[in-house]
Amino acid sequence: ADEEFDELCFEFGLELDEIVNVSLCVRVCVSVQTAGVRPHAVAAVLRNITFTQNRYESFIELQEKLHQNVCRKRTLVAIGTHDLDTISGPFTFTAKAPDDIRFTPLNQSQEYTATQLMSLYKTDSHLRHYLHIIEDEPLYPIIYDSNGIVLSMPPIINGDHSKISVNTKNVFIECTATDLTKAKIVLDMIVTMFSEYCPSLTLSHSLCLSPSESADSVAQLLTRMCLKSEVVGDDGQILVEIPPTRSDVIHACDIMEDAAMAYGFNNITMTTPRTYTIANQLPLNKLTELLRMDLAAAGFTEALTFALCSQEDIADKLGKKITETRAVHISNPKTAEFQVARTTLLPGLLKTLAANRKMPLPLKLFEISDVVLKDETTDVGARNNRRLCAVYYNKSPGFEVTHGLLDRVMQLLEVRPGRKRGYYIQAAEDSSFFPGRCAEIYAHEKVVGRLGVLHPDVINGFELTMPCSALDIDLEHFL
Incomplete structure (x- = not known):
């Protein structure tokens, strides 16, 4: 050697x-x-x-x-x-x-x-x-x-x-x-x-940027922030030495933020933006807000439940296997109640019913919010999905009430009844629902949700004692 x-x-x-x-x-x-x-x-x-x-x-x-x-x-x-x-x-x-x-x-x-x-x-x-x-x-x-x-x-x-x-x-x-x-x-x-x-050790990393202000003044400001800087060349570029102790500096904008801090945020002159834009609601959020108002007008009370839940809530209690739920798991959950991100809004509403069992019947609740599903096609391996879920809890299942709510939602979404370019329901089997009392909702010839009477095991699993019907719709289909 x-x-x-x-x-x-x-x-x-x-x-x-x-x-x-x-x-x-x-x-x-x-x-x-x-x-x-x-x-x-x-x-x-x-x-x-x-x-x-x-x-x-x-x-x-x-x-x-x-x-x-x-x-x-x-x-x-x-x-x-x-x-x-x-x-x-x-x-x-x-x-x-x-x-x-x-x-x-x-x-x-x-x-x-x-x-x-x-x-x-x-x-x-x-x-x-x-x-x-x-x-x-x-x-x-x-x-x-x-x-x-x-x-x-x-x-x-x-x-x-x-x-x-x-x-x-x-x-x-x-x-x-x-x-x-x-x-x-x-x-x-x-x-x-x-x-x-030590007698000899040097660690440094260099980054070039083109400031809009005077190069000399920006270099002085950065040096005051312990980022040793000097102007190089005739084009106003600044050479900045970033010590390894500044692990927060990962982009040129981080350096300019330090320069702004040294200059003083309150000393920056206010200017009118060069572009003119008008803010607008995201279509999905606008649809959500409109539906909330009309569902409340239909006699249902809105609930806001946790985005995290236990594996048992979205699997065992609903008669499903956790491997079939496409659930995103939390790597270090602090409690058993927050092990996974919810894949359906139904458990949260049923737990809300259980907490309000002493209230006068019937109990009619709804929630419009996001669930989280695994999706390998996305950069983070998961995606949010905006859904509408409603439950009716009474001495009788009230399937007709839930069906009526579906008709009202479709009327608001301007989807007519009918098999062609409209909506209809078709019998289906689902372990969360009573056999023969479950239907898939079709809109524009695609399955967009389900409704039906919940299975007695699901009712008992959430410590409820009376029948309950539920409606679940994927709202993103209607954008």
Whole structure:
């Protein structure tokens, strides 16, 4: 390898005097076992750093500040800093069963298993707030050096062997994360903010933009905002140096926002826009507002229900399987009541009926709002769908009332009865409805919804005791 490097230098007209092995390349090997608990890791080395007591304390405080904000209390990223001279690479980031992990944690004098550490830190005023991140996982993340020395068990505690001090000269920084982008941002911030205490390290990124104001004045404003800027060329372009600590700058407009802040938003002169436009409602929203007024006039009360619900609400309680619902699942639901985005408005209305069972009968409710459906053809994999849903709850099912509401809606939508270019209903089977009491609604020769009498199992599932009929229509078909 040394000979190849010598030949490469010679090709570029350079004469190689000496090759010094300083082990600049430090590798972190990530095992597949980490995928289920903390899949990402990035690392960096600060060499020949000069710590004073103030610099050291500032370095530790920076980690804690980052842990609380960008790292979201260590859930997204956990930072570990180590004295590189006490350990040797390459390093291994893996995951093991708690009882198989044993090391001496920071500021302790004896070894503990990971299981014992979790019990030990349950009463710790600082670390107990982070135990929940991994305590229920079958495997805990762990980082070893090439000699099997434990560097850290993220996101809980570092090992005592590699702890840094005021006398540390070379610092190894590792960031383990559930979000790779956040890990890179955090690592960039730490390295950039403390690189000034190292003899040689430069990190920068350049971006050119053409300002409408004086180039010199904008450059001065940006420099005041800690974005080092200078005018380049004769065409008024500005070269802006963006430090890695400014992870929020991702476009030229972010830079101009900083310039506006330095100038003062209240000092910007008000001008008349060069274009003349008239705002207008989206057709779908306009249709929705008009229908709300007429449905209320028809004697139905509008309800506004949650966009999130449980899997049971849109599947089991309606006699369906969750895999057939095209539901969008929430990756980290806080409660069982908010596991998925609703695929139908019906459960929300039925739960509203259950909460108002003591009100005088009949209860007539409706809602016009969006449901969310999986759709692989969209850029986000899902789409909103505006629907109308109404329910009639009484001692008798009231199918004729629901059918009458359908006729009124179609009259408002200017769709005539009839099989050709009109609307009609046709018998259908649906597990949510009573057998033989369900119909599909056809409009313009396409299925646009359903109506019928709900199945007794659905009634019981939502803790209701009387018959109920329902109407469900896709409004986007009529635009």
